[in-house]
Amino acid sequence: xxxxxxSTFEELKQMSxxxxxxxxxxxxxxxxPHMLTQMETALINKDGVSFRRNAHxxxxxxxxxxxxxxGALAKELELMGRENNLEIGDRLEVLKGSFEKVAEELKGxxx
Amino acid sequence: xxxxREPGHLLxxxxxxxxxxxxxxxxxxxxxxxxxxxNGKQAxxxxxxxxxxxxxxxxxxxxMDGYEVLETxxxxxxxxxxxxxxxxxxxxxNSVVKCVxxxxxxxxxxxxxPILLRARVNASLEKKRLRDEQRKLxxxxxxxxxxDELIRSGFSLGGKYVHASVMFADIRSYTTFTExxxxxxxxxxxxxxxxxxxxxxxxxxxxxxQMAGDGFMAIFGAPIHREDHREQxxxxxxxxxxxxxxxxxxxxxxxxxxxxxxxxxxxxxVIAGYTxxxxxxxxxxxxxxxxxxxxxxxxxxxxxxxxLIDQYTxxxxxxxxEVEALGxxxxxxxxxxxxxxxxxxx
Numbered sequence: 001x002x003x004x005x006x007s008t009f010e011e012l013k014q015m016s017x018x019x020x021x022x023x024x025x026x027x028x029x030x031x032x033p034h035m036l037t038q039m040e041t042a043l044i045n046k047d048g049v050s051f052r053r054n055a056h057x058x059x060x061x062x063x064x065x066x067x068x069x070x071g072a073l074a075k076e077l078e079l080m081g082r083e084n085n086l087e088i089g090d091r092l093e094v095l096k097g098s099f100e101k102v103a104e105e106l107k108g109x110x111x
Numbered sequence: 112x113x114x115x116r117e118p119g120h121l122l123x124x125x126x127x128x129x130x131x132x133x134x135x136x137x138x139x140x141x142x143x144x145x146x147x148x149x150n151g152k153q154a155x156x157x158x159x160x161x162x163x164x165x166x167x168x169x170x171x172x173x174x175m176d177g178y179e180v181l182e183t184x185x186x187x188x189x190x191x192x193x194x195x196x197x198x199x200x201x202x203x204x205n206s207v208v209k210c211v212x213x214x215x216x217x218x219x220x221x222x223x224x225p226i227l228l229r230a231r232v233n234a235s236l237e238k239k240r241l242r243d244e245q246r247k248l249x250x251x252x253x254x255x256x257x258x259d260e261l262i263r264s265g266f267s268l269g270g271k272y273v274h275a276s277v278m279f280a281d282i283r284s285y286t287t288f289t290e291x292x293x294x295x296x297x298x299x300x301x302x303x304x305x306x307x308x309x310x311x312x313x314x315x316x317x318x319x320x321q322m323a324g325d326g327f328m329a330i331f332g333a334p335i336h337r338e339d340h341r342e343q344x345x346x347x348x349x350x351x352x353x354x355x356x357x358x359x360x361x362x363x364x365x366x367x368x369x370x371x372x373x374x375x376x377x378x379x380x381v382i383a384g385y386t387x388x389x390x391x392x393x394x395x396x397x398x399x400x401x402x403x404x405x406x407x408x409x410x411x412x413x414x415x416x417x418x419l420i421d422q423y424t425x426x427x428x429x430x431x432x433e434v435e436a437l438g439x440x441x442x443x444x445x446x447x448x449x450x451x452x453x454x455x456x457x
Contacts, residue, residue: 008222012133015225020136027128056171060200061129064222075202 001069003105008066018111025106028061032099036092039077043086052081058099067102070095118142119164119236124154124180125198126172130221134167134198137225138232151175155183158190165235166195167219170206177210185214192242194235198223270384275332276344276376276424277401278317279408280308280351282325283371283417292368300368301325307354315347316340320394328404330396333383341378341424345432345454348374348418352456373417375408377401378424406442407451418454425452433457 013021035054042051059074073095080088121143123134135145146161148154152174158166166184170177177197184190194216199207207218216235219228246259282304285292305327309319312329316337321328331347332340351374359369379400407419414437425434433455439448 012222015133015137015140020132023136024129024132027132031128053171053173056200057127060127060221063200064129064133 003067003069003102004109005066005068009109012064012066013111022110024064025110028065028106029103031061032058032103036096036099039092039095042081043088043092046086048081048084048086051086052078055081058095062102065102065106067098070098070102073098117236117240118144119232120144120146120162121232122146122148122154122157122163122166124148124151124166124172124177125169126150127169130169130198130223134223134228137223137228138167141229141232143232151177151180154180158184158193163193164239165232166193167198167232168195168215170197170199170203170210178206178213181210181213181215192239192246194239196231196235270382272380273333273336273383273396274340274379275330275381275383275396275400276340276378277381277396277404278312278329278331278344278348278374278376279405280327280329280348280372280374281408283373283412286369286371296367300362300370304355304358304370307358308351311350311354312347315343315350317344317347318394320396326408328396328401330381330383330394333381333396334394341376341426342428342432344376344378345418345420345424345428348376348454349432349456352417356456371417373408373411373419375404375406375411375419376424377404377407377421379403379421402444403442403449406444407449410440410442410451414451414453416453417456420452420454422450422452425450 012024035058038054039051039058042048042054055074055078059071059078062068062071062074073091077088077091077095080086080091118141121138123131123138123145124147125131125134126149131147131149135147138145146157146163148157150172154166154168155175157163168177168180177199181195181197184193184195195214197207197210197215197218198221199218200221211218216238217231219231285297304325305322308327312319315331317329317331318334319327319329329344329347331337331344337343351372355370355372362369377400379398381396381398381400383394383396403421407421411417411419416437419437420434428434435453435455437451437453440451441448
């Protein structure tokens, strides 16, 4: 599975050009680590709502850029959060790893 | 692709920065003026301080979520008219259905497809523009509540019985100081006069539903029922007399025509409904009560009192309204004499 689905990314880029895609990538790079930290905190506090909400936002952003794998991982955690099941094993670490790879890739895709 | 339509003032509400940028830039590219809010609370603050044409609303948000914003807007007379498009991810489809059932205008799936975004936003703005125009048209003749009700009910052409007060008003005489009547001055006078009268009627929750020459008919207590339609109609009449008095003072100062008016009110059961065709309809009231109100109004000239009302209108009036019995009067076309009362202007 490619890290970023090129056709989704191109579609996004075409919507309104170079300035716009850079602004979006920056927002993604800024917000992503924050969402991951919030998920970690939520796990410690056993706060299913915050866990789910942050997983949801990360999923939404991943899908916007065509980061299919990251999106699927985030969705899996969102659903677990929805059921208030916070026995997630290593899934958050896997999610973080996926985010790092996507972030690196996106940095190189700035116009 | 630039839109050829009129730009709108839009509010994008989403807790996710990427989504906010995505939606805002897409819509700005289409010529709209866009503002953003990060949660429901911020959104309501903005909605209450500025006027917006459309809201794009996320469901899942901290502080106050999309449901709460939607429900608050729908219950608020000022915000109710702003169309709201829900934005959500595909797996929230159940939530979206709930929002549309609650009264959201439409929905969009995230990630948002730019073509769909443009189409839905423009369609919603166009619908709002048409509704605003209709409302503006009705507002000339009716209160905001009635205008809203007319738009909501969609002008079903069926009739029904309602309890209401019917008012007829007419200019009884024109007093000129000069021999000749100036047509420009008369039309000018009528326009000023109608503006004052409609203002009085609408502020007492009445609706003007017929105009003929210098006379008109108004109804109180319909299309939206009010228990106090009799009192409201009489208070509107008193206000009209007061306004005409002030109007005459102004006219006299400019050496212009002065007027005397007559107002007749009858209350009771009337048949009300929209008549006409789908393209041109008016809210009409017919029945004995309507005929009686018209007869009573004609009688103001004979009685030399500006406001006359029937027995049923007189019952239940608060004591601060001064009323005097005129006795039973046999009106043309009626079998029985009707107890008629004079309302004394203050």
